[in-house]
Amino acid sequence: MRDRFFHRSDRSQIYTPFMESSSNEPVIILSGGGDFFMKDLPGNISVRVENGKVVEIKLGSDESNCPPKVKKELEEYFSGKRKEFSFPVEIRGTSFQKKVWEEVRKIPYGETRTYREIAEKLNTSPRAVGQALAKNPLPLYIPCHRVVSKRGLGGFSAGLEWKRFLIDLERGSR
DNA sequence: CACCAGTGCTCGG
DNA sequence: CCGAGCACTGGTG
Numbered sequence: 001m002r003d004r005f006f007h008r009s010d011r012s013q014i015y016t017p018f019m020e021s022s023s024n025e026p027v028i029i030l031s032g033g034g035d036f037f038m039k040d041l042p043g044n045i046s047v048r049v050e051n052g053k054v055v056e057i058k059l060g061s062d063e064s065n066c067p068p069k070v071k072k073e074l075e076e077y078f079s080g081k082r083k084e085f086s087f088p089v090e091i092r093g094t095s096f097q098k099k100v101w102e103e104v105r106k107i108p109y110g111e112t113r114t115y116r117e118i119a120e121k122l123n124t125s126p127r128a129v130g131q132a133l134a135k136n137p138l139p140l141y142i143p144c145h146r147v148v149s150k151r152g153l154g155g156f157s158a159g160l161e162w163k164r165f166l167i168d169l170e171r172g173s174r
Numbered sequence: 175c176a177c178c179a180g181t182g183c184t185c186g187g
Numbered sequence: 188c189c190g191a192g193c194a195c196t197g198g199t200g
Contacts, residue, residue, distance in 0.1 A: 096198060115180055125196045126180040132198075134179050144179080155179025163179090 041078065042161045053090040056137045059158035077140065080169065083109040085141050092137060096124075100132035107146040110170040114150050130155065140166075 046061035047054055047070050054070060066074070069087050076082035091098060103121055107113050115126035115133075122129070133144040134157055145166040148154045156163035 094199080119180085119197090124198080127178065127195090128180090128197045128199090130179040131177090132179095135199095136179095147179085149180060151181090153179090157179070160179095 042159065042165050045074065050090070053088045054138065054141070055090050055092060057139055057141060059139055059162050074140070078169065080172065089138060089141055091142075093132075093135060096128075097132045097135055100129055101136065101138075101142045101144075104133070104142055104144055104147060107143060109143075110172070112146045112148050112167065115147055115154060116150060118147060146170075 043060040044062045045066075046058045047066050048056035048058070049067060049070075067087075073082060073085050073087055077085070091101065093101065099122055100118065103118050104113075115129045119126045119129045129147070133147060134155070136142050136144045136157070139145065139158065143166075145156065145163045148167075153160055153163055
């Protein structure tokens with residue numbers, strides 16, 4: 001059986017069975033494309049898989065073809081039926097970034113914390129937390145949209161529209 | 175050393 | 188109450 005996965009540089013087909021790849025080749029799996037997900041998402045999404053694990057989720061990317069397991073979980077999440085993900089991931093970052101991301105993963109669905117609150121738990125500064133979150137390779141899975149500034153929303157790499165959307169989604173007002 | 179997805183403070187509307 | 192300016196912050200390349 002052949003699936004269609006893509007190199008970042010070269011979008012020609014490469015075959016790698018999802019979750020079973022033995023090669024070390026970086027593989028890109030893309031999703032989105034119009035009605036692939038719910039119609040009112042702020043944008044499409046792409047997912048990158050290497051050696052059977054999701055290593056990058058990109059909001060606002062407009063390509064196509066996502067592994068079925070991941071697609072299913074994302075669609076459930078976006079329709080409000082799923083609160084956590086079970087697909088395999090590999091989290092890549094510095095040790096500090098991993099600490100921040102781990103802490104952020106503890107924030108319950110539908111709740112938010114401030115950058116300062118996260119910083120205090122880790123004995124660091126809000127600024128450093130923001131900087132680590134800006135590098136989050138797995139938005140949604142590492143729910144950085146649940147971290148807001150003390151006054152307003154704070155920032156979001158994929159755009160504040162996404163951040164608002166995700167917070168509203170989890171609040172159930174959607 | 176110069177960036178930053180932050181925060182608290184101080185002014186002036 | 189709001190916004191602009193400013194100092195301070197701590198990890199990163």
